[in-house]
Amino acid sequence: MRSHLLKFAYKVIYDMKENINKIFAPNLICVCIDTVENGDYIGKFWHQYDDKPRSFRNMTELLRNMEALYDEWDFPQKSTILRSFNNKRGDAGLRQGRRDAEYNARRIENKHGEKGTFVIYVKYRQNATWQGEMLWLEGNLKISFRSVLELLKLIDSTFEIGNAETTLAHG
Numbered sequence: 642m643r644s645h646l647l648k649f650a651y652k653v654i655y656d657m658k659e660n661i662n663k664i665f666a667p668n669l670i671c672v673c674i675d676t677v678e679n680g681d682y683i684g685k686f687w688h689q690y691d692d693k694p695r696s697f698r699n700m701t702e703l704l705r706n707m708e709a710l711y712d713e714w715d716f717p718q719k720s721t722i723l724r725s726f727n728n729k730r731g732d733a734g735l736r737q738g739r740r741d742a743e744y745n746a747r748r749i750e751n752k753h754g755e756k757g758t759f760v761i762y763v764k765y766r767q768n769a770t771w772q773g774e775m776l777w778l779e780g781n782l783k784i785s786f787r788s789v790l791e792l793l794k795l796i797d798s799t800f801e802i803g804n805a806e807t808t809l810a811h812g
Contacts, residue, residue: 667744668716670707670761673754677800682756687749690714694752700793711766720767753778757799761792 669689676683685694686703688710697703711717752758763773770788777784777799786792 665746666762666764668711668714668763669746669749670710670763671749671752672703672759672761673752674757674759674796675755677756682796684754684756687752689744689746689748692748700796704789707761707763711763717763717766720765721769757796759796759799 667689670686671688672684672686673694674682674684681699682703683698684703685696686706687694695706697706712719749760758778760776760778761773762775763771765772770790771792772785772787773792774783774785775792775795776782780799780802782799784795786795
């Protein structure tokens with residue numbers, strides 16, 4: 642499995658500096674993983690509307706924070722909206738968070754996690770999940786994902802590739 646994954650990874654290697662400069666989207670998020678504890682990832686993430694990083698203690702917290710940002714920005718828009726009998730959230734002002742903040746793509750440049758760095762571009766939120774692209778900076782890899790589960794598996798696989806490369810280099 643690992644050798645197949647390594648062969649696949651080497652087939653889709655890109656020059657990351659060119660890719661990061663060509664990417665322009667209002668919802669790019671740079672995820673920096675600093676620690677791996679009990680199979681979960683701890684780190685921080687940046688987006689283009691704030692200079693301060695947001696921390697996460699596990700992947701569930703990261704995904705919830707990202708989803709909240711997409712809702713706040715209203716981009717990408719959901720294709721499925723949760724319904725309730727008591728709608729406390731008004732849609733007026735939903736887009737205000739993005740309108741009030743100044744967009745600056747340089748806010749996510751030169752950010753690096755101790756264990757891994759990923760730039761995530763969610764193009765669509767359809768079928769109650771995400772579709773988009775993930776850039777793994779350390780591995781110079783750009784790959785598309787069709788769901789949040791696939792995104793998580795891709796992030797996990799980058800650590801497997803990194804461990805395999807370390808083993809090959811030292812073994």
